[in-house]
Amino acid sequence: MRQSPRDTETSSRRISRRALVLGGLQTGMLGVLGWRMHQMQVDQADQYRLLADENRINMRLIAPARGLIYDRNGVALAENAQNYRIVIVREDAGDVDAAIARLKQLVDLDPDELERALREVERRSPFVPVTLTDQRAWEDVAEVAVNAPALPGITPDVGLTRNYPMGADFAHIVGYVGPVSDYDLDRMDDDDPLLQIPKFQIGKTGVENKLERDLRGKAGSKRIEVNAAGRVMRELGRDEGIPGSDLQLTIDSGLQNFTQARLSLGMSAAGVVMDVRNGDLLAIGSAPAFDPNKFVRGISSVDYSLLTDNIYRPLANKAVQGAYPPGSTFKMMVTLAALEAGEVTPDETIWCGGYTKVGNRRFHCWKRGGHGHVNLEESLQHSCDVYYFDLAQRVGIDRIAAMARRFGLGSHFDLPMSAVTAGIMPDKAWKTERYGQDWRVGDSLNAAIGQGYVLASPLQLAVMNARLASGTAIEPRLVKSEGGIETEVRGAVSLGLNENHLRMVRKGMYAVSNTRRGTGYGARIADDTMLMAGKSGTSQVRNITAAERARGVTSNADLPWERRDHALFVAFAPYENPRYAVSVVVEHGGGGSSVAGPIARDILLYALHGGLPPLESYPSYQRDEIRVMQESLPLRGAEGGEESSRA
Structure with a gap:
């Protein structure tokens, strides 16, 4: 049905008004966005640059708890004990030598142990934490934590280390763990990122070695926010990973x-x-x-x-x-x-x-x-x-x-x-x-x-x-x-x-x-x-x-x-x-x-x-x-x- 000329003119006027309203709204929104962008990029640029420099998000691996080993009656043969340690992250520390010099004023460091750690710092990726010293007393860990602002990239940490309560009795059966070495990495067909963590413990002999993958478990991860000084500001999220499987041996x-x-x-x-x-x-x-x-x-x-x-x-x-x-x-x-x-x-x-x-x-x-x-x-x-x-x-x-x-x-x-x-x-x-x-x-x-x-x-x-x-x-x-x-x-x-x-x-x-x-x-x-x-x-x-x-x-x-x-x-x-x-x-x-x-x-x-x-x-x-x-x-x-x- 054909529209009359009058109806066509009325419809055109309505469309024109709507277009003007929509166009005005869009122009207003673009203006607000442009003003806000100018404010953030020009007026507040220094403030946001400081925030970007001072706060970064890091992802770090969490080593899972190694599986425990028991005898046939439930007596522990291989267990995990708390290990207080001090670690350094090279990209957060900046001048590594200066950071360690400040650390040495607070705690005693074994020269040989420190030398090995510094070699690891050079070899590893800058974001990988390297253990400077472990098996420390709680007082040493507390001293480092209190002085964290003056120790960029250096943080106290607590992990688990292996302990064999039966000593020599099970040495040839259970075996033992030790820090992962280049030799281990060369002979193992294993791309587990946990193996890249310096001093990460793997099975070297016995059951610990032969059932390594079952005992090791799967890595977890955590997201942390750190400032420019390397100090951890807060933990943003954590995935604990999967602990290793516990084993019960037939041995009495x-x-x-x-x-x-x-x-x-x-x-x-x-x-x-x-x-x-x-x-x-x-x-x-x-x-x-x-x-x-x-x-x-x-x-x-x-x-x-x-x-x-x-x-x-x-x-x-x-x-x-x-x-x-x-x-x-x-x-x-x-x-x-x-x-x-x-x-x-x-x-x-x-x-x-x-x-x-x-x-x-x-x-x-x-x-x-x-x-x-x-x-x-x-x-x-x-x-x-x-x-x-x-x-x-x-x-x-x-x-x-x-x-x-x-x-x-x-x-x-x-x-x-x-x-x-x-x-x-x-x-x-x-x-x-x-x-x-x-x-x-x-x-x-x-x-x-x-x-x-x-x-x-x-x-x-x-x-x-x-x-x-x-x-x-x-x-x-x-x-x-x-x-x-x-x-x-x-x-x-x-x-x-x-x-x-x-x-x-x-x-x-x-x-x-x-x-x-x-x-x-x-x-x-x-x-x-x-x-x-x-x-x-x-x-x-x-x-x-x-x-x-x-x-x-x-x-x-x-x-x-x-x-x-x-x-x-x-x-x-x-x-x-x-x-x-x-x-x-x-x-x-x-x-x-x-x-x-x-x-x-x-x-x-x-x-x-x-x-x-x-x-x-x-x-x-x-x-x-x-x-x-x-x-x-x-x-x-x-x-x-x-x-x-x-x-």
């Missing part, structure tokens, strides 16, 4: 303390206790040990030299890193291989005249005059070498090696510990690959008595022993739970062996410890409810020449320490219903039955009793000696505090 701290103390009497020794039912590692001892707390802040060169120069190697975890000829503790593997292959029967006897001759070479039994006729049980009871020389020739190394691997020898167990060795369980193919040589009969005879190329760790011997006792392929377990979640028990399935064969071997081990002619009879348990089955081993570390044999083999006591035989003993108890398996190796200790056997017996008794065993558990003629030994042991109190001697 009381048993670990006793094991460590008992092993220390052997100078250089290692021992492992394992629950045969679920694979829990209850104690992993290596003596001598060291105080891990000395490494947390960076150990001194003097203290470190004392450790590295010690011939007993306190830094090495012999229980999992050490690989030793297992000696006669290996004979159970040869026995089972022969039984499963049908190469021997329990009642068959083999004549031992003191040696076996292969070609032009004699392989000697440890008993010079021989054992006469021995059967399977007697071969273990007396540890007759000639019996096993014979079995080795019948069975062959490949079948012996296959059996030994079923029991964990030559295997690498995936545990969160440093440098866990796989040992060596050789066979024909191994020698060809390793040396480019054929396997010889003499190699089999040496392997049959746990010598030659065969090497095993105390951990592997404990696993072997636990599998013998249980008849299952149980796997060792060190972490009981992580973050409150129980870890899996692995391998508790049958080994697939004839149970009668296992029973025969256990019976032979029982005879070792509980018959008068058994090699381990002197280390027996007197309590009939806790009788153990065991096997001693003595492994040579030197060759005995024909001339020496002719004039008489030199006794260990007359040899330098490093040329003496290793002493070994493996055992499980109670015999009728096995619960614990133990292995002990005493480096250059001499006889396995006389040196390692009593240690293994004592450790087993502590595990069985859940504390220091009563004297009634020992043969009556040994009780006075045992009482003196127990009183001399540096054992911790019930709550893991200061060391104490208990009768």
Whole structure:
């Protein structure tokens, strides 16, 4: 419908009025904005320039609380302690030397520590806080806080540092943390910004190292407002991050303390206790040990030299890193291989005249005059070498090696510990690959008595022993739970062996410890409810020449320490219903039955009793000696505090 000329004129006048009103409003608003901009940029420019210079917003990382580590009963093994420190931020400090000079007027600074800190200041980004000194008293921190306006870029801070309340007892298991280094950064495939914080602590060895990422947690952050002098004006916001996961180990701290103390009497020794039912590692001892707390802040060169120069190697975890000829503790593997292959029967006897001759070479039994006729049980009871020389020739190394691997020898167990060795369980193919040589009969005879190329760790011997006792392929377990979640028990399935064969071997081990002619009879348990089955081993570390044999083999006591035989003993108890398996190796200790056997017996008794065993558990003629030994042991109190001697 067409509009009339009059309507069109009226509509045009309305639009013109609206446009004028809107245009006027826009012009007014632009005028106000222009006036305000002129006021801020010209009239108030100096004021806003001062505010911009005096107040800046900084983002700083917050290190999360490291996860705690406990034993199986909730006793703290690694905890976090408050650490008062003084830090500097280079971009806020301006003249770093002048700022530190003023700081030195307030607190004493160690010259070496300060020199290291100044190197860090130069290397790090200007906004990264660098610790000038830590582990300070509260009075020092308060002094710096009060004088903050005169100390640009220097602020007091409080953080967490690692502490190991059990000291040396868990040094080889838990390990220790230390300041992150360039070497750590080079070898780690980790872009976590926390690692760029100077003196940030990371795991260096043991569980602390192997489970580093789980224990470390995730970084938090905070936004702070600082003025031109570097003084923190206020905190604007904070994100605490995610603490690391807490770990609970399978280790029993009381048993670990006793094991460590008992092993220390052997100078250089290692021992492992394992629950045969679920694979829990209850104690992993290596003596001598060291105080891990000395490494947390960076150990001194003097203290470190004392450790590295010690011939007993306190830094090495012999229980999992050490690989030793297992000696006669290996004979159970040869026995089972022969039984499963049908190469021997329990009642068959083999004549031992003191040696076996292969070609032009004699392989000697440890008993010079021989054992006469021995059967399977007697071969273990007396540890007759000639019996096993014979079995080795019948069975062959490949079948012996296959059996030994079923029991964990030559295997690498995936545990969160440093440098866990796989040992060596050789066979024909191994020698060809390793040396480019054929396997010889003499190699089999040496392997049959746990010598030659065969090497095993105390951990592997404990696993072997636990599998013998249980008849299952149980796997060792060190972490009981992580973050409150129980870890899996692995391998508790049958080994697939004839149970009668296992029973025969256990019976032979029982005879070792509980018959008068058994090699381990002197280390027996007197309590009939806790009788153990065991096997001693003595492994040579030197060759005995024909001339020496002719004039008489030199006794260990007359040899330098490093040329003496290793002493070994493996055992499980109670015999009728096995619960614990133990292995002990005493480096250059001499006889396995006389040196390692009593240690293994004592450790087993502590595990069985859940504390220091009563004297009634020992043969009556040994009780006075045992009482003196127990009183001399540096054992911790019930709550893991200061060391104490208990009768």
